[in-house]
Amino acid sequence: LIEYEKAYHLFKVDKFDFCICMVAFFGVAFISMDIGLMMSVGLALVRALLYVARPATSKLGNIPNSTLYRDVEQYPGAAGIPGILILQLGSPIYFANCTYIRERILRWVRDEQAITESKGNDVEHILLDLGGVTSIDITGVETLLEVKRSMEAKGIKVVLVNPRVEVMEKLIATKFIEKIGKESVLLSIEDAIEACRFSLRSIKQPNGSSED
Template sequence: MKSEQTDGNKEMIAFGFMNIIGSFTSCYLTTGPFSKTAVNFNAGCRTAMSNVVMGFCMMLTLLFLAPLFRYTPLVALSAIIMSAMLGLINYDEMIHLFKVDKFDFVICMAAFLGVSFISMDVGLMLSVGLALLRALLYVARPAACKLGKIPNSSLYRDTEQYPGSTPIQGVLVLQLGSPIYFANSTYIRERVLRYIKEEQGVSDSKTDIIEHLLLDLSGVSSIDMTGIETFLELRRILDSKGIKLSIVNPRIEVLEKMTLAKFTDAIGKESFYLTIEDAVQNCRFSLHSSKTTMEESLNDQNVV
């Protein structure tokens, strides 16, 4: 509420110690409800010493003043709690959340409505469940984009984000941006093949067909055996199409697993590059060499 940084782990450790020690004296369960926090904040408390004072006053109330509160209407107590809780609701932040991320707003409202009208457990389970669902969707549908070269530079960026970037003739550069494992490996394979199909469908010239596929793995933090097998299967599919697969800038963890799985031996160590520019230059040299060889063979046939 004061925009202060707090360590939730320390609070949980403190609650745990209090409940462990209190269990030896039949102490009531110690928690940190929002209602008491709101009342404490609205009363003008500034330090943790306020909790000691509040606890001492609560002890005196339970020991000596409890009979006086026996006939206090629950409506009055509810009104006190509600008036304190209203100060915790940040309407501007909710509106801002709705404008920025609709799914985050849905999670927020699920927690708020669930806690308000059902129970705290249901509200928390709804919000946590929706958050986990979104995380699974992000992981199962990882980001992938086609890269093009920025004119007059050696930089390669997303062609959708930078429309001025130009694709490389005969070379398709794709960037993967998430861990690759069993849950998303099939999607990645289909996504890569879809990119190739789209590129070959756009091009009408036989000289612009895709002959090299570069996969930038700089954003892939980890990979499992299923992901490596997916790359092997992708390589077999590409070989049948006459497309050479190359890997660019894999992280050390990914490269170690590929080496142990003998993936580097399968596609050749010469198919690994440090930068996209190095890989593109090598692909251009390969394309130029194959084109020259083809022209020479055609000339020989014409002479004959």
């Protein structure tokens, strides 16, 4: 028998879990216990696959008066960095989700360009925070390379930030690092921002001049 209070609580907390609960209940009640359980397990697997195929990606901003960078949707006070778009990837990158990740990155760039162009600040660097990427396969590596090439065609430099050891080993083994250059992989967002700013100053500084 279903416990109505717990079912109502589940409905308020997570409607998808509530649907799984109802599928199990009606399947067991009107078909059979085995079929009901199989239906609920199948629905739970569908949910897991959706999470894997459409991983979380977020735009990061700087928390004022700190070196912390957080999701701008969760922290509306987080400020963007002029000319620099910081994106965080939060899952493994492999064949099942690489297309979604690529399209999501490109969409973030288009949206950011639409915003910054009206303010006179073009996007010149993209920082990809890979701290949440626990693994990557060959298709994922190719996806990152495609993103880099696509951005370079727009005059935008891509920098990878904080890749894990497992990810870094795969990037080295596939010669990805050799293709993009070691200077395009940095340990922290703060280091990457400083490197981007230095690069911009070097480009804008007239030849032969020096800063005081």
